[in-house]
Each structure stands twice: as C-alpha cells, then as structure tokens.
Amino acid sequence: MMQRVKRYFRPEQLRELSLVFLILLIFLFFGTQIEGYFSPRTFNRVTSDVAIIAVVAMGETLVLLTRNFDLSVGSIVGLTAFFTGKLLTFNPDLLPVGALLFAIGLGAALGTLNGVLVAYGKVPSLIVTLGTLAIYRSILVAFPAGTKNVVTQDLPQWLLDLGGMQLFSIGEFDIKPVVAVGLVMLVIFQLVTSYTRFGRRLYAIGSNPEAARVGGLPSQRIVLFAFILCGAMAGLAGFMFLVRYGNLTPAAAQGMELQGIAAAVVGGVSTLGGVGTMIGAMLGALMINLLQQSLLRWLVISTFWVGALLGLMILISVTIDAVIINRLRNIWTQQGLEINPVDETKVVNEKESHDA
Numbered sequence: 001m002m003q004r005v006k007r008y009f010r011p012e013q014l015r016e017l018s019l020v021f022l023i024l025l026i027f028l029f030f031g032t033q034i035e036g037y038f039s040p041r042t043f044n045r046v047t048s049d050v051a052i053i054a055v056v057a058m059g060e061t062l063v064l065l066t067r068n069f070d071l072s073v074g075s076i077v078g079l080t081a082f083f084t085g086k087l088l089t090f091n092p093d094l095l096p097v098g099a100l101l102f103a104i105g106l107g108a109a110l111g112t113l114n115g116v117l118v119a120y121g122k123v124p125s126l127i128v129t130l131g132t133l134a135i136y137r138s139i140l141v142a143f144p145a146g147t148k149n150v151v152t153q154d155l156p157q158w159l160l161d162l163g164g165m166q167l168f169s170i171g172e173f174d175i176k177p178v179v180a181v182g183l184v185m186l187v188i189f190q191l192v193t194s195y196t197r198f199g200r201r202l203y204a205i206g207s208n209p210e211a212a213r214v215g216g217l218p219s220q221r222i223v224l225f226a227f228i229l230c231g232a233m234a235g236l237a238g239f240m241f242l243v244r245y246g247n248l249t250p251a252a253a254q255g256m257e258l259q260g261i262a263a264a265v266v267g268g269v270s271t272l273g274g275v276g277t278m279i280g281a282m283l284g285a286l287m288i289n290l291l292q293q294s295l296l297r298w299l300v301i302s303t304f305w306v307g308a309l310l311g312l313m314i315l316i317s318v319t320i321d322a323v324i325i326n327r328l329r330n331i332w333t334q335q336g337l338e339i340n341p342v343d344e345t346k347v348v349n350e351k352e353s354h355d356a
Contacts, residue, residue, distance in 0.1 A: 015268040019283040023290065030294040037294075040172045046293050047175075051182030052077075052240045054285035056256060057263035058189050059233030061281045062226045064264055065193070065202040067209065067273030068118060068125035070227065072110070073234045074257035075136035080106045080238030082140055082248050085150030092156040099159075103239035104232050110136060111231015115224035133257065140250035152246035163243045178240050182282075185233070190278040202226060206273025255307075262314050263288050288313065 031037045056073050063070045084103045088094060110132070117128045140148075152160060166174035193199035201222050205212045212219055241253055267284025269276025295306050 016277070016280050016283055019267065019280070019287055023283070023287050026287070026290055026294065030298065033300075034294065034297050037297075040174065042293070043173045044176065046290055047179045048244055049293070050286050050289045051179045052237050052244060053256070053259050053263055053289055054182050054282045055185055055233050055237040055240065056260035057267070057281040057285045058185060058278050059230035059237075060260045061264045061267075061269050061276055061278060062189075062193075062202065062233075063125070063230045064261075064269045064271065065206045065273055065276060066223050066226050067206045068223065068226070069129060069261070069271075070111075070114060070230050071126065071129040071257050071261075072114060072133040072136055073230065073237075073260050074253050074255060075133045075140075076107050076110050076231055076234035077238045077241055077256050078248075078251070078253035079110070079136050079140060080235040081242040081252050082143075082150060082238075082250070084239055085155065085242050085248055088156055088159060089150065089154040094156075096158060096162070100236075100239055103242075104235045107235015107238060108228050108232040111228045111234070112224070114231065115227030118227060119220040119223040137250075137254070140252075143250065148250055150242070150246075150248040155246060159243060160246065163246065178244055181236070181240060185236070186278055186282050193278060198222070198225070203274050206270075207275070209273075258311075259285075259288060266313050 036042065056077060060070055060073060080103045083106060084099055087102060088099055114125075114129055114132055117123050118125045121128075162177055165177055167177060167180055168175050193202060201212070201217055204215070204217060205219050205222055209219070237256075238253070242248065245252075263285035264276065264281045265271060265284070266287060267276070267280030267282070269281060269284075291309065292306055295301065295309070
C-alpha cells in the first residue's frame with residue numbers, strides 16, 4: 001500500500017494537498033469569527049484579488065523553475081496598469097483588445113530587459129531585478145506633475161463595465177472576467193509546464209543546470225523566454241489590476257512582488273529551481289490572499305501583522321522545503337522512485353530529438 005502511495009504521489013503533491021487542507025481550516029475558523037464571512041461580497045473580493053496575484057505568481061514560477069528570481073514584477077504590474085490607463089484616457093476609442101495587447105506587450109518588453117541581463121549578461125537575477133524594480137517604479141514617480149493619477153471618470157465606459165461584469169453565477173456567487181482570466185491562465189500554463197518541450201526544459205535547467213549544459217539545451221534562450229513570459233504575465237496582471245480598481249496612483253501594485261513570490265514559494269515552488277507547479281502557485285495565492293483579507297477584517301490583532309505574515313510564511317515555506325520536503329524526496333529516491341520531472345537521460349534524449 002505504501003509503495004503504491006509513493007508511486008502515485010510525489011512530495012510536491014502532498015504539499016499541495018496540505019495547502020488545500022489549510023485553506024479549508026482558514027475558511028472554517030474565520031467563518032466562525034467574522035460576521036458575513038461567507039457572503040457573496042467577500043467571495044467576489046477574494047476571488048478577484050486572488051486571480052491577479054495568481055497570474056503574477058504563475059509568471060514568477062516560470063522564472064523560479066530556472067533557479068532565478070524576478071523582484072520587479074510588482075513594479076511591472078503598476079507600470080503597465082498606469083500606462084494602459086493613461087493610454088485609454090487619451091485614446092478612449094481604443095478597442096479592448098488593443099489595450100490588452102499594449103499591456104501584455106509592455107510587460108513583455110520590460111521582462112526582456114531583465115532576461116537579457118540575466119541570461120546573456122550573466123548578472124545575478126536578484127541584482128538585475130532589484131535594480132529594475134526601482135527603475136520601473138521611479139518612472140511612475142517621475143511622471144509629469146498633474147498627470148500622476150488615473151481616475152475612473154477619465155476611463156472609457158467599457159473598462160468600467162468590464163470590472164463589474166459577471167460572466168455567470170453559481171447560486172449567489174458571481175464569476176467575473178478577471179477570475180475567468182486567472183483560471184484560463186492556470187490551465188494553459190499548467191499544461192505548458194507539464195506536457196511541452198519548453199516546460200520540460202525549464203525543469204531540466206532548474207533541477208540540474210550541469211546536465212542541461214552537457215545535454216546541449218539552449219539554457220540562455222530558455223531563461224530569456226522565461227523572463228519574457230514572466231513580464232508578459234505581469235503585464236496581463238496590470239491590465240486586470242486596472243479593470244479591478246480603476247483609480248491608480250504611482251504606488252499601484254507596490255509590494256505585489258512579495259505577494260507573488262510568497263504565493264509561489266508557499267505553493268511549493270522551490271527557490272532552488274526545478275520543482276513546483278502552477279496549481280501550487282494558485283493555491284499559494286489563494287491561501288495568502290484569503291489570510292490577508294481575513295486578518296484585515298478580524299479585529300483581534302493589529303493590521304501591522306498582515307504584512308509581517310507574508311515574510312513569516314516565506315521563511316516557513318523555505319524551511320519546510322529544506323527539511324521536510326527534501327527528507328521526503330530522499331525517502332522516495334531510496335525506494336527507487338523517480339520524483340524529479342526531468343533527469344539527465346531525458347535531457348540528453350531531448351537534445352537528440354531536437355537535433356533530429
């Protein structure tokens with residue numbers, strides 16, 4: 001029986017199951033502490049915010065899988081949301097698709113700068129993205145005086161309608177377009193990382209860079225593409241952020257980089273690369289946002305601890321990875337069961353099939 005469990009469940013999957021259990025506990029606990037906790041209004045607020053953070057976390061996951069970090073995603077979200085809002089303010093007749101493509105394209109361009117410096121400039125990702133985090137945010141702060149805010153009254157009506165639109169309802173609970181976009185991205189990128197050559201190469205580079213190099217994988221190009229996709233996802237999140245809130249200042253999405261990284265790490269994505277799933281990142285985003293929203297409404301403790309909680313959860317998650325999950329991986333390995341998505345043989349085979 002134990003052998004069967006070990007064969008069909010990897011340590012990372014057990015981590016995701018534990019997150020589901022913890023999320024249910026949070027629901028049950030705060031449901032008894034906060035009046036109206038299970039109301040449709042709470043559902044709409046939480047799901048909309050989770051969708052935005054989850055999109056950022058999924059982009060961050062692509063970079064983390066390659067043993068890199070992107071600390072600039074919060075600034076990219078704020079920058080793309082702000083400039084998309086300004087674009088629509090001065091061009092109210094712009095089609096929704098045009099505004100969406102502008103946001104994604106701007107995010108991808110900003111991500112490209114990060115990727116080029118990391119993949120080809122050989123500069124550590126922490127240094128690069130820490131610098132671009134400040135640069136991208138400074139662009140907003142330095143925006144010409146008198147035009148530093150985006151307000152809903154200057155935005156086209158279709159954007160305002162999109163924020164309040166409901167695609168369908170489940171009982172009294174409405175599913176909004178922002179939530180639908182988050183779910184679509186989850187399905188797409190879970191499939192991409194699980195079943196495509198690009199996804200297998202991400203895991204190969206992160207789990208064993210030397211084997212990837214020996215196997216001849218184009219590591220630089222893959223890392224660059226991961227940063228481009230991360231930037232594009234942050235750009236998409238910026239458009240979602242604009243739809244969700246409407247009124248923006250230069251401080252828009254400040255601190256979202258911490259939320260995105262925390263969601264991915266809490267969801268089981270390893271900071272050492274090569275381990276993690278998009279489903280885990282989504283669960284991490286749900287857990288973090290649910291806990292934040294609940295603590296803000298729970299008057300028993302100070303709101304100061306809401307911010308401190310993110311840092312604590314990151315520390316706990318990294319510790320769990322370093323101690324418990326690694327111990328479980330050793331147990332799986334001792335039983336002769338493969339738990340890594342990619343090994344050296346697969347990398348070499350991948351290269352051979354590519355050359356063929």
